[in-house]
Amino acid sequence: MTxxxxxxxKELRSYFVSPVVYVVGAVFxxxxxxxxxxxxxxxxxxxxxxxxxxxxxxxxxxxxxxRNLFSSIRFVLLIILPILTMRLxxxxxxxxxFEFLMTSPIGLNEIxxxxxxxxxLVFLGLLGLTGLIPLTLSLFSDFDWYPVMTGYLGxxxxxxxxxxIGVLASALTENQIVAAFVxxxxxxxxxxxxxxxxxxxxxxxxxxxxxxxxxxxxxxLVRGLVDTTDLMYFFSALVLMLFLTxxxxxxxxxx
Amino acid sequence: MIDVQQVTKRYGHHTAIDRVTFSVAKGEVLAFxxxxxxxxxxxxxxxxxxxxxxxxxxxVAGFDCAExxxxxxxxxxxxxxxxxxYQELTVSEYLRFVGRLRGLIGGALTxxxxxxxxxxxxxxxxHRLIGNLSRGYRQRVGLAQALLHDPPxxxxxxPTVGLDPKQIIEIRELIKSLAGxxxxxxxxxxxxxxxxxxxxxxxxxxxxxxAEDTPDRLSARLRHSEKVSLTLARAxxxxxxxxxxxxxxxxxxxxxxxxxxxxxxxxxxxxxxxxGRVAVTNDWGLVELKSISMTLxxxxxxxxxxxxxxxxxxxxxxxxxxxxxxxTTDSTS
Ligand SMILES: Nc1ncnc2c1ncn2[C@@H]1O[C@H](COP(=O)(O)OP(=O)(O)OP(=O)(O)O)[C@@H](O)[C@H]1O
Ligand SMILES: [Mg+2]
Numbered sequence: 338m339t340x341x342x343x344x345x346x347k348e349l350r351s352y353f354v355s356p357v358v359y360v361v362g363a364v365f366x367x368x369x370x371x372x373x374x375x376x377x378x379x380x381x382x383x384x385x386x387x388x389x390x391x392x393x394x395x396x397x398x399x400x401x402x403x404r405n406l407f408s409s410i411r412f413v414l415l416i417i418l419p420i421l422t423m424r425l426x427x428x429x430x431x432x433x434x435f436e437f438l439m440t441s442p443i444g445l446n447e448i449x450x451x452x453x454x455x456x457x458l459v460f461l462g463l464l465g466l467t468g469l470i471p472l473t474l475s476l477f478s479d480f481d482w483y484p485v486m487t488g489y490l491g492x493x494x495x496x497x498x499x500x501x502i503g504v505l506a507s508a509l510t511e512n513q514i515v516a517a518f519v520x521x522x523x524x525x526x527x528x529x530x531x532x533x534x535x536x537x538x539x540x541x542x543x544x545x546x547x548x549x550x551x552x553x554x555x556x557x558l559v560r561g562l563v564d565t566t567d568l569m570y571f572f573s574a575l576v577l578m579l580f581l582t583x584x585x586x587x588x589x590x591x592x
Numbered sequence: 593m594i595d596v597q598q599v600t601k602r603y604g605h606h607t608a609i610d611r612v613t614f615s616v617a618k619g620e621v622l623a624f625x626x627x628x629x630x631x632x633x634x635x636x637x638x639x640x641x642x643x644x645x646x647x648x649x650x651x652v653a654g655f656d657c658a659e660x661x662x663x664x665x666x667x668x669x670x671x672x673x674x675x676x677x678y679q680e681l682t683v684s685e686y687l688r689f690v691g692r693l694r695g696l697i698g699g700a701l702t703x704x705x706x707x708x709x710x711x712x713x714x715x716x717x718x719h720r721l722i723g724n725l726s727r728g729y730r731q732r733v734g735l736a737q738a739l740l741h742d743p744p745x746x747x748x749x750x751p752t753v754g755l756d757p758k759q760i761i762e763i764r765e766l767i768k769s770l771a772g773x774x775x776x777x778x779x780x781x782x783x784x785x786x787x788x789x790x791x792x793x794x795x796x797x798x799x800x801x802x803a804e805d806t807p808d809r810l811s812a813r814l815r816h817s818e819k820v821s822l823t824l825a826r827a828x829x830x831x832x833x834x835x836x837x838x839x840x841x842x843x844x845x846x847x848x849x850x851x852x853x854x855x856x857x858x859x860x861x862x863x864x865x866x867x868g869r870v871a872v873t874n875d876w877g878l879v880e881l882k883s884i885s886m887t888l889x890x891x892x893x894x895x896x897x898x899x900x901x902x903x904x905x906x907x908x909x910x911x912x913x914x915x916x917x918x919x920t921t922d923s924t925s
Contacts, residue, residue, distance in 0.1 A: 339692055339695065339697065340692065340693050340695070342692070343689055343692030343693050344693070346689070346692075347678070347681070347685075347689045350680070350681065350685065351678065351680050351681070354680040354681075355680060432678075432679070433672065433673075433674040433676060434676045434677070434678060436637070436642055436672045436676060437670075437672060437676030437737075438676075439641075439642050440640040440641060440642050440665055440668070440670050440672075441665060441690075441693045441694065442662055442665040442666040442693070442694055442695070443693055444662065590642055590643045591643055591644070
């Protein structure tokens with residue numbers, strides 16, 4: 338356990354020494370905050386309208402704010418997470434510390450786990466800060482916490498998957514920019530597969546393609562449906578990505 | 593401690609090392625000597641389990657590099673060609689990270705760190721970011737990293753590159769002090785370094801081992817002939833031809849400074865007395881007469897030059913040949 342902890346500590350240190358985390362974090366929180374604000378203002382406007390028409394208003398914050406917010410965050414993550422993951426392996430290879438890492442008496446599993454865990458922790462930190470939005474809202478209004486919690490579960494799983502894909506992309510190249518674009522591209526493909534799946538409709542191919550995309554699995558969680566199929570999807574995709582990373586890193590030594 | 597048997601490494605069609613075989617005993621310091629592109633780094637990368645050999649086996653401390661890499665890695669301290677440092681960490685943060693990766697904790701870690709900081713003179717830069725250190729200090733940090741867990745086997749790829757002369761001497765002393773308790777392989781292109789610190793030298797060129805022995809025995813074994821240098825103040829035009837007639841002289845080279853002759857003589861035959869007598873009786877103005885023993889440098893150049901004959905202009909030999917031909921011009925000038 339110590340080597341993995343050492344890896345995580347070192348990676349976190351590297352993250353917080355560089356300005357990248359601060360910039361990415363600030364942009365992420367700013368966008369999410371702005372979106373939340375817009376959705377709340379919009380909900381407020383609707384409430385006023387209802388009040389004028391019916392003399393009373395009960396609006397559903399879960400539908401009007403949180404579901405919209407969770408849908409939008411998905412897109413923000415797609416753009417910012419590749420920037421967090423791009424350095425993980427690419428930088429090691431560029432700066433020749435990769436050789437040091439690979440000749441250290443620690444397994445490749447531990448290296449991949451350490452790298453992934455560190456960026457996952459950074460992500461959880463950022464996600465945790467967005468928790469201020471529901472907390473603040475709960476002071477002034479009533480809403481159902483359950484779908485909010487499952488939404489956060491969905492975001493956590495979705496983020497983990499995005500990060501694993503980013504780690505994989507970072508292992509593929511020495512160039513950080515290339516790594517960022519490759520993971521961005523992979524994520525976009527996964528995203529668009531949902532569209533293709535619904536285009537194909539209820540055919541077998543359509544269902545398979547829809548299943549492979551994260552969209553419907555994430556949507557279920559945002560709507561408060563916790564289904565083992567969806568959880569299995571995220572876990573197996575995560576494991577697959579980390580396994581592929583393991584293979585890619587291993588083969589990078591052979592070159 | 594280290595046993596390399598018939599190891600070959602190919603990058604695609606390019607053979608970087610070809611059936612390399614050597615071994616290092618416990619407590620021995622071995623120099624890996626060779627021109628650029630000879631395959632030194634490649635051999636070291638195989639020994640440290642960074643990459644697998646295409647053919648052959650490499651063992652460290654009884655463990656096979658391909659089968660039990662973790663056991664091998666635990667016993668090795670490795671300084672790669674480029675010091676493997678993280679620019680964004682301070683020296684002590686970096687060493688702590690390295691120690692933890694190798695399973696050092698608590699007091700043992702602190703003690704090891706203090707020992708290496710002291711040993712490599714890193715005290716003044718301990719709390720500075722590695723990214724801001726000079727090349728020489730980074731090299732020292734790299735060395736500290738290799739030594740940190742006090743491994744029985746040390747593999748150092750050009751350990752003194754980028755250091756100032758004082759540091760070079762200190763590092764050489766350090767490596768010498770490791771002999772006996774540690775097995776060390778160090779690669780270098782600098783011959784005095786090999787003679788200064790190593791008990792044994794392996795000369796590699798074009799991916800093949802061309803010689804392996806102690807520095808003294810290497811130069812003795814390769815001395816096919818003795819050489820005598822002669823300088824005359826008033827050499828007649830036919831001096832070379834007349835020197836050639838002296839019994840035991842095989843060849844006379846001119847072409848050095850005017851009046852200088854290099855006599856190649858039969859092995860084990862001292863022609864100096866006879867040469868001196870001839871020079872004096874003919875009143876050629878004898879200025880200097882001395883025998884030249886072959887230095888390791890000559891051995892090295894001679895061995896790596898041999899490559900020209902072995903590899904008949906194949907692409908494989910491009911680098912060694914280039915190195916050897918530049919060496920040839922050096923030695924005649
Ligand atoms: N990753 C690689 N891909 C292809 N060829 C390589 C690779 N690494 C090394 N080589 C080739 O293998 C040969 C041996 O290289 P190596 O780095 O082992 O030489 P070296 O003895 O360490 O040289 P130097 O003294 O310059 O450090 C060279 O011809 C080099 O071009
Ligand atoms: Mg080298």
